[in-house]
Amino acid sequence: xxxxxxxxxxxxxxxxxxxxxxxxxxxxxxxxxxxxxxxxxxxxxxxxxxxxxxxxxxxxxxxxxxxxxxxxxxxxxxxxxxxxxxxxxxxxxxxxxxxxxxxxxxxxxxxxxxxxxxxxxxxxxxxxxxxxxxxxxxxxxxxxxxxxxxxxxxxxxxxxxxxxxxxxxxxxxxxxxxxxxxxxxxxxxxxxxxxxxxxxxxx
Amino acid sequence: xxxxxxxxxxxxxxxxxxxxxxxxxxxxxxxxxxxxxxxxxxxxxxxxxxxxxxxxxxxxxxxxxxxxxxxxxxxxxxxxxxxxxxxxxxxxxxxxxxxxxxxxxxxxxxxxxxxxxxxxxxxxxxxxxxxxxxxxxxxxxxxxxxxxxxxxxxxxxxxxxxxxxxxxxxxxxxxxxxxxxxxxxxxxxxxxxxxxxxxxxxxxxxxxxxxxxxxxxxxxxxxxxxxxxxxxxxxxxxxxxxxxxxxxxxxxxxxxxxxxxxxxxxxxxxxxxxxxxxxxxxxxxxxxxxxxxxxxxxxxxxxxxxxxxxxxxxxxxxxxxxxxxxxxxxxxxxxxxxxxxxxxxxxx
Numbered sequence: 001x002x003x004x005x006x007x008x009x010x011x012x013x014x015x016x017x018x019x020x021x022x023x024x025x026x027x028x029x030x031x032x033x034x035x036x037x038x039x040x041x042x043x044x045x046x047x048x049x050x051x052x053x054x055x056x057x058x059x060x061x062x063x064x065x066x067x068x069x070x071x072x073x074x075x076x077x078x079x080x081x082x083x084x085x086x087x088x089x090x091x092x093x094x095x096x097x098x099x100x101x102x103x104x105x106x107x108x109x110x111x112x113x114x115x116x117x118x119x120x121x122x123x124x125x126x127x128x129x130x131x132x133x134x135x136x137x138x139x140x141x142x143x144x145x146x147x148x149x150x151x152x153x154x155x156x157x158x159x160x161x162x163x164x165x166x167x168x169x170x171x172x173x174x175x176x177x178x179x180x181x182x183x184x185x186x187x188x189x190x191x192x193x194x195x196x197x198x199x200x201x202x203x
Numbered sequence: 204x205x206x207x208x209x210x211x212x213x214x215x216x217x218x219x220x221x222x223x224x225x226x227x228x229x230x231x232x233x234x235x236x237x238x239x240x241x242x243x244x245x246x247x248x249x250x251x252x253x254x255x256x257x258x259x260x261x262x263x264x265x266x267x268x269x270x271x272x273x274x275x276x277x278x279x280x281x282x283x284x285x286x287x288x289x290x291x292x293x294x295x296x297x298x299x300x301x302x303x304x305x306x307x308x309x310x311x312x313x314x315x316x317x318x319x320x321x322x323x324x325x326x327x328x329x330x331x332x333x334x335x336x337x338x339x340x341x342x343x344x345x346x347x348x349x350x351x352x353x354x355x356x357x358x359x360x361x362x363x364x365x366x367x368x369x370x371x372x373x374x375x376x377x378x379x380x381x382x383x384x385x386x387x388x389x390x391x392x393x394x395x396x397x398x399x400x401x402x403x404x405x406x407x408x409x410x411x412x413x414x415x416x417x418x419x420x421x422x423x424x425x426x427x428x429x430x431x432x433x434x435x436x437x438x439x440x441x442x443x444x445x446x447x448x449x450x451x452x453x454x455x456x457x458x459x460x461x462x463x464x465x466x467x468x469x470x471x472x473x474x475x476x477x478x479x480x481x482x483x484x485x486x487x488x489x490x491x492x493x494x495x496x497x498x499x500x501x502x503x504x505x506x507x508x509x510x511x512x513x514x515x516x517x518x519x520x521x522x523x524x525x526x527x528x529x530x531x532x533x534x535x536x537x538x539x540x541x542x543x544x545x546x547x548x549x550x551x
Contacts, residue, residue: 012390012397146383146441149282167445174398178389185441189448190524 012175016114016135021046024104024130025053028095029076030117032059032085034137035109036067042106043074051075055095057088059113085113092117096124108134112142112153115180139202144181145169151181157198159187168195205311208267208328214275219435221494225264229490230255231498231546232427232467236507238516240402242411247423247471251547255469256425259304260355261486262312267328269356269378269437276377276438277353282385283440284349286361286373293361293373294348295338296475297482301351326354348373357469357486360384362392364479369415371395372480378437378487380430380466381444381521400515415481420474428468431522431529435464435489454525459532460493463525465505492532498548502536509533 019042021027027050031039036058043051054076060068061084068081082088099105105121107114114133121131140154143162150164158171162184169184176183188194211218221229250256255263277283286294302324306315314325320337331354335342343350352359352375361373368391376384387395392412393403402408418424432439433450454462469486496502509517510530517523543549 011403012394144386146386147443147445149385172398174386175394176386176390177394179386183383183386183441186445186448189445190451192449 013173014111014115014118014133014175014177016133019106019108019132019134021050022104022132025100025102027054027104027106028099029054029056029106029108030058030088030092030113031056031107032109032113032137033061033063034067035107035113035134036060036063036071036136038108038134038136039074039106040067040070052077054078056080057082057092057095059083059085059088059109085116089120092120093124096121096126099124099126103130105131106134107131109136110138110140111135112140112180115142115177119178119180141171141202142181143169143171143184144176144179145184146172147186151179152184155184156200156202158201159195159198160184171201206262206264206266206328209264211265211268213268213272213435213437217434217436219265219268219489221490222264226490226494226497227548228254228263229495230427230467230469230488231495231501231504231548232429233504233508234544234546236504236542237511238508239513240405240407242407242414243426244411244414244424245426247425247473255486255488258308259423260301260308260357260484261469262305262309262328262356266356270329270354272437273353273375273377276440280442283377284352284375285384285388286346286348287389290348290361290363290373290478290480291340291346293363293475293478293480293482294346294351296477296480297359297361298347298351299337300473300475300482301355305355329354349375355484357484360483360485361475362481362483364416364481367416368392369412369481377440379440379485380428380432380468380487381439381441383441385442398519400519401513415472418472418474418481420476423471423473425469425471428470430466430468430520431525432464432466432489433462433525435491437487437489439466451521451525454528456528456532459525459528460496461491463492463529463532464489465492465495492529496533496536499536500542500549502533503538503540504542506530506533506537 019038021042029039051074055078056071056076058071058081072079105126107117140156143152143155145162145165148165150162152163159168162169167186168188170187172183172185174183213219255261302315305313312327316323322337323334325332358378359375360371362369363372370391371387374384393408396408436447439447467488471484473482475482517526
């Protein structure tokens with residue numbers, strides 16, 4: 001899948017770039033699904049001793065083994081593949097804690113992964129100038145229900161049902177970096193039961 | 204006491220009511236017969252005795268009941284008041300700003316006695332008499348921002364200033380026009396305004412930010428903003444939208460005068476001395492249509508503004524569906540005669 005071109009959007013939405021190999025005392029790479037492509041692309045321009053100082057944390061999601069062997073063959077000093085972001089979270093936190101001055105952080109894949117990892121990296125004190133992002137793969141959104149505060153992952157339709165309280169929510173184009181989520185608001189609040197047809201907006 | 208405080212509610216049976224005095228001093232927000240966004244800032248200086256612009260923090264007949272409503276909302280949802288760890292000093296700045304202003308401007312209602320850092324605060328309308336150590340959190344029942352904003356009408360956003368931007372890093376938000384502090388906390392000025400239509404393209408926020416970054420200590424600024432609310436509901440939060448959204452239905456020509464309210468925000472901006480933060484109080488005033496139309500100039504003007512408002516704005520402000528009925532109701536009070544400049548009623 002090629003890189004995502006987002007339509008002109010709101011000012012609260014982060015802007016993503018393209019990963020490039022930079023010089024650094026270490027390289028922490030966190031990616032999910034098609035985000036692997038961005039790392040493989042970066043590998044073309046990285047020199048050999050780059051990978052010895054690299055730590056790859058990869059969550060394949062629905063891509064299964066499509067990219068994992070290629071990533072493993074890059075020869076990173078540390079390579080980990082995990083079943084979900086939640087499962088990988090304690091490892092991500094530890095890896096961020098262990099970063100030294102000059103470590104470069106690379107995030108690629110879905111907005112959900114980049115948003116959550118960005119929040120963790122910022123909380124760990126990594127300067128934003130040392131963090132790069134590149135969007136690849138699904139444009140599904142991570143949503144917070146404004147009513148019950150529960151988070152629903154991988155939302156592709158508008159409206160959608162909150163996975164916690166069950167209300168039908170519309171996707172408000174408002175993004176919180178702290179929560180790494182867009183805002184979901186009850187679609188039939190003024191006229192209960194009047195729920196529009198679902199439209200697949202994000203894939 | 205000089206003010207008779209109402210015993211009234213802003214939810215449930217909605218017994219809120221404005222007296223003749225409150226109607227006369229209502230901050231009508233339209234200075235001409237049409238409306239579009241602008242950076243309508245002016246110095247927050249004392250102006251027109253008796254008006255809401257006279258005092259630094261206006262106290263009116265709704266004070267005690269509004270503070271009860273705030274306590275009720277906070278009990279239901281404590282996340283309406285939040286302060287990131289680096290904002291505590293700004294909270295103390297706010298304690299000082301409000302206590303000094305209220306004690307100075309309403310000496311019959313509030314007293315502040317200082318003995319070094321040992322302060323005694325007397326709030327007669329709320330029956331509070333507390334002694335505490337300034338800058339020592341352990342001596343107050345709440346954090347400093349929460350303590351003083353539980354005693355001050357209006358919402359409060361406390362903004363940290365860094366990287367040439369303002370960051371919403373603390374706030375007390377229980378009387379908001381449909382925005383969530385819990386969602387917006389930590390955002391910068393452009394991020395938290397992201398959902399507002401049109402104004403970004405007009406360059407409004409770039410200019411407003413530039414103005415706000417330069418606000419100096421002792422030189423506060425103010426502006427008015429407005430929207431519409433059915434029933435005198437202070438807590439029109441997105442959190443509870445699924446509970447109050449249905450109130451917008453069922454307006455008729457018979458009940459619209461009583462149920463439909465013009466909601467006006469008096470927004471003020473103060474630089475805080477120790478933290479260099481900016482505090483942004485957002486004070487909400489409500490008036491039902493049938494009270495508003497007792498001022499002939501306001502009735503004529505509101506009719507014209509609502510009738511001619513761009514559709515995007517009526518949608519964003521949440522009254523697009525009820526606009527035809529509002530216009531029909533208000534048109535009864537518009538004989539087509541000209542209106543004078545400015546927001547104030549014509550002298551009879």
